[in-house]
Structure formats: structure tokens, C-alpha cells
Amino acid sequence: MAPIRKVAIVGGGLAGLAAGGLLSRKGVQVSLFEANNKLGGCCATTTVDGYTFNDGALFVAVPSLLDFVFEQLGLSRQLFVPLRKITALQTTRLADGTVVRFGEGLDVSVTRPDGQVEARVARDQLEVLLRKWEPVLHLFIDDLVRHPLSIRRLVLKGWRQLPKLRGTLAAELDTAFTDPAIRAALSAAVLFSGVPSRQTPVASILGLIALFTEGLYLPEGGMGRIPAALSDSLAGRGGDIVLNADVRRIVLANGRARGIDVAGHGIIEADAEISTANAMSTFTWLLDPAEAPREAVRKVQRARLSHRAVAVQLGLSNDVTGTSYFNCVVPFMDDQDQVFVARAQEIDWPIYYVSTLVMPELAPPGGSVIEAFPPVDQHQSVELWDEQQEANVLDLVTRSLSRMHDCTSSRIECYRRGTIVTECTCTTVPSTVFRRWSVRRPCSRTGPRLGVCTWRARRHSPATVLRRRQSRVCSRPRPS
């Protein structure tokens, strides 16, 4: 086989940047093409009027893996991406008024409606759970994910641990915890997957185990610091990074990839191509499905999109106090599928993050950044929302926040809305799609307080072919 000297990469998110960095470190000539006008993909950030918003990822879990990637790239993670630990992790309010708080490590407390606070039983049961699952977590993060996927290695290293991975998250939480409030709070922590815990494979408990052992972190300056460090490193090693470059096709000849066809740049020949566009785009548009690996195409066609939510991001004039980083009002575990049901008049189960709690510098002094995820009707096209619908969703979010915080002195300085389709239930198809849109200021500086919305939205960044493609993915009906 001829040596690979030149590689073309589709996509400038973390995967593309990290792959490019590793290859350029080995002396390969790398050209990376990003459809957007900036790098970072789902891990980018955008700053508007002094407020820094996430374009997707909200925190760093398992920082040891980030360290590993940086080591492989010959970079000091500590120097380029200093991390700050999230010490007030999660506050969960339940339908009966019980409040569960997760702080740092095993700092867990349950406050009952009568004011009684309990901690010991939950902490003891959590310790037992960690003892059971920590070896599985370490098998994955210290070994399996650091090597190329191999069934032989998996069986050899994992035969003791793999049997634990049978069953659902809910069944495991039922066994481990006597208190339904703790079960509800823990299953709420993984609701972002879009699937209630009765349908979630128990493997997702590893996210919870990582949360209680390694903790969660934010990079100083925001999530965008990670792609910034990776792109500086790639560019510093001579890698070519091209923005606003929509890859339309992976060019095949005689059954082998020969290059990529980039809008405005023509055919770029390369010895190998890497697509980090989501699997649906790669196997549906970039490759002719007739020529793509049949098994991959089948998986993409069968993949189910799990639930829809819209990200509403607010830059507030004031500091939101009494919160954790992640906050939610949820039903008990077996009713948590209600969280995904959109209602026109109310957000029954608000879910939101307060990034300035950890990183006050993400807002101007005294301000805060909140990111809420109200569910959206599965059949409604969010892309076609008009100003009234835009205003409605903001009103719903601000009213739900007002129920939990004293917002009388809050003023929304700016907001963004994005459409999110969360993870496919088929884990081998990483098809998370995030679209960012309107960024705006209120009509006047003295203007709207929480709950009083007069909005004028505008598109922030130019629509691209990629977005049109993604919107087709977004509106893909869920197979029955």
C-alpha cells in the first residue's frame, strides 16, 4: 500500500482538529475543510455583547481523556486549556417538593418538603454503586478508548466487567438506591440523551460514575478554548485550515476515495480522506449510498432521532443566585418521559444550566448566562418559526425561570436560539445536529424584563448548504 502523505479532513470540530493534529505531528500534510465560518463545531462558543454562549457542549466530563488527547498531540492541556471544577453540580426539584443536591464528590443531600435534610443513606449507597462501577469506567477510559477498537482486547480485558453492562439504567438505580428522590435526580442527569432511563442502556451509568469520581469541568474562557488550542497547534504544524468550505462529496474512483469536492475550491485530491461530519451526512450525502459500506448505510437509515428540544440561551443583566450548574424540575423516574413533551402554554419540567456560576467571566460583571432546553413538538418545524413563536418560547422559558428565582431585577441583554436534535438511540451513529441561529439584542437597553418579551430576531450567520442538509436530518420523521 502506498504511503499516506496527504490527508483531506471534512469538518473542523474536535474530531477533525484532533485527527489533523495527530497526523501533522506524524509528518502528514493535512488540509481541513470546515463548512462554517468558524472552527469547533459542537464544542465552539460564540460571544455576543460580552456574553459567551456554548454552541453545543456544556462541560468537560472525564478530563483525564482530554489530557490524554493533548499528550498525544504533544501539548500541555494544563497550559492551553486550564479547567475549573464545577463544585455545585446539580439541583433537582421533584414534583412533591423534594430537592436533591449534588455538590462535589460524594456531597449529596435530600431536602424534604418539611425541611428535613438527609444525606447519609444516599451517600453510603452511592459509595457502593461507585465500588461496583469504577472498575468498568477505568476499563473504558484508561484502556479501551485509548486503543483502536478490537473485540479481542475487549474480551481479554473486559471479561470480568462486561456482564455488568446488561440491563437498563433504571433497573440499576432501582437496585442501588432506596430513595426514589435520588433515583429521580440521577436519572435526570442523563436525560440529555433524550431517552427515559427505563429505555437507557445501563452503560450510560458510566457518565454518572465519572461525574462523582472525576467531576465535571469548564475550560477557563468557555468550551471554545479547546478547539482554539487544537487549531493553533494544527496550524502551527503547517496544517491547512479552510473555513466556509462546504464539502459536497467524497470523490470515489474504482471503489477507493480519491479526494473531496469542496464548494468554491473544486476537487481536492488526497491519499486519504477523513469525514467528521455526522454519520447521516457522511453516508447519505457525502458518499453515494450505492458506494458506501452497506452496513453503515443500513445503520444510518434505521437510526432513530430521540427527542427534540430547542436551546434558548439568555444573557441576563443580573447574577442568578441559589442555583447549581445544572438545574431541573422533573417528575419521579418512571414518569420522566413527560420531560420531552412540549406544551404550548407552560414548560412543566424546566431544565437549564447556569454557566456563569462556574465562570462569571462568561458575562459582563454582575451578569449571568443561562441555557434552557424546552422541548419542542416533534412535528413542528422550528426552522419556520415566526417572531410570535419566537417570542412565545422565550416567554415560556422566562416564566419558568421566574417560578424558581426572583427575577424582578433581571433584564435580558441578549439571547440566542438553536435547534437541537439530540443523540440517536443507535450509538454507532453519532448524529447530534446543532443549528445556531438568531442572536439579537433587546430593542432597548432598558427593555424587556424577564417575562415581558418584545423580540426582533434576525439570522446571525449565513445559511449554508450544510445547514439545509442538516435541516433535512432534523425533520426526518421518527420511524414507527
Ligand SMILES: Cc1cc2nc3c(=O)[nH]c(=O)nc-3n(C[C@H](O)[C@H](O)[C@H](O)COP(=O)(O)OP(=O)(O)OC[C@H]3O[C@@H](n4cnc5c(N)ncnc54)[C@H](O)[C@@H]3O)c2cc1C
Ligand atoms: C447540545 C450538545 C451538548 C453537548 N454537551 C456535551 C457536554 O456537555 N460534554 C461533552 O463532552 N460533549 C458534549 N456534547 C458532544 C460534543 O460536543 C461532541 O461529541 C463533539 O463536539 C463532537 O465533535 P465532532 O468533531 O465529532 O463533531 P462536530 O462538533 O459536529 O464537528 C463536525 C464539524 O464538521 C462540519 N461539517 C459537517 N459537514 C460538513 C461538510 N459537508 N463540509 C465541511 N464541514 C462540515 C461541521 O460544521 C462541524 O464543525 C454535546 C453536543 C451537543 C450538540
